[in-house]
Amino acid sequence: MAVDTLNPSLTAPVQLKEEAKKPIPINAWYYNANGEAPCTPHKYTPNQEVSTEHLEKLGVLTWTHIETEDFEKNQFLNKIKAVRGYNYEEVLTVTPGKLPNFEENTKKFFMEHLHDHEEIRFILDGVGYEDVRDFDGQWIRIEIKKGDLIVLPPGMYHRFTLDEDQYLKALLLYQGTPSRIQFEKKPETDDMEVRLDYVQSVLASERQAPSEAEDKVLAATTKALEAISV
Numbered sequence: 001m002a003v004d005t006l007n008p009s010l011t012a013p014v015q016l017k018e019e020a021k022k023p024i025p026i027n028a029w030y031y032n033a034n035g036e037a038p039c040t041p042h043k044y045t046p047n048q049e050v051s052t053e054h055l056e057k058l059g060v061l062t063w064t065h066i067e068t069e070d071f072e073k074n075q076f077l078n079k080i081k082a083v084r085g086y087n088y089e090e091v092l093t094v095t096p097g098k099l100p101n102f103e104e105n106t107k108k109f110f111m112e113h114l115h116d117h118e119e120i121r122f123i124l125d126g127v128g129y130e131d132v133r134d135f136d137g138q139w140i141r142i143e144i145k146k147g148d149l150i151v152l153p154p155g156m157y158h159r160f161t162l163d164e165d166q167y168l169k170a171l172l173l174y175q176g177t178p179s180r181i182q183f184e185k186k187p188e189t190d191d192m193e194v195r196l197d198y199v200q201s202v203l204a205s206e207r208q209a210p211s212e213a214e215d216k217v218l219a220a221t222t223k224a225l226e227a228i229s230v
């Protein structure tokens with residue numbers, strides 16, 4: 001099964017982005033494992049920002065500043081839904097007193113896991129963090145707040161936490177059958193077809209791309225070979 005983000009339909013969100021006026025990047029940075037509570041920002045000093053382009057290489061799609069008022073009538077959001085086939089949705093509020101078994105569930109959300117489908121969240125209110133694994137395994141922290149839409153690809157390891165205000169209201173979108181099943185990281189999960197697809201189509205393709213140093217070595221070798229053949 002191919003990872004959806006490599007499907008030609010990926011051109012659709014790119015077109016959508018071009019239609020939007022001056023897209024403002026989502027906030028993302030490398031996670032500093034400083035031992036503080038998960039809900040704190042975990043930034044390095046100075047902060048090490050991660051670009052939207054880098055997130056896209058990992059298969060993560062983001063949009064920001066989408067109007068949340070009367071979102072059912074929002075044409076931009078509805079266009080994204082139509083193009084990507086998001087045909088089921090539910091509202092989830094993650095805060096003490098609203099989310100059943102709050103402590104247990106939020107601990108579970110913060111365990112490293114993947115899904116066999118896209119994880120799609122449109123943030124209606126509040127702030128949270130999605131942590132995703134970079135090519136080399138480092139955690140990248142993505143701040144998701146009111147007006148942000150984020151799509152994580154199937155097979156990508158990630159985790160979620162609220163920020164210190166402990167409140168997030170989100171629209172959860174699905175393609176076809178709604179499912180919140182998460183597969184926590186363990187050797188069996190690494191062998192799941194959806195994980196292998198993600199590794200091969202996203203992570204391995206980046207590793208195969210020559211680095212600048214490798215490019216220089218290649219250029220020098222080519223030059224040397226040309227000199228020999230002359």
Ligand SMILES: [Fe+2]
Pocket residue numbers: 113114115119158159182
């Ligand atoms: Fe998840």
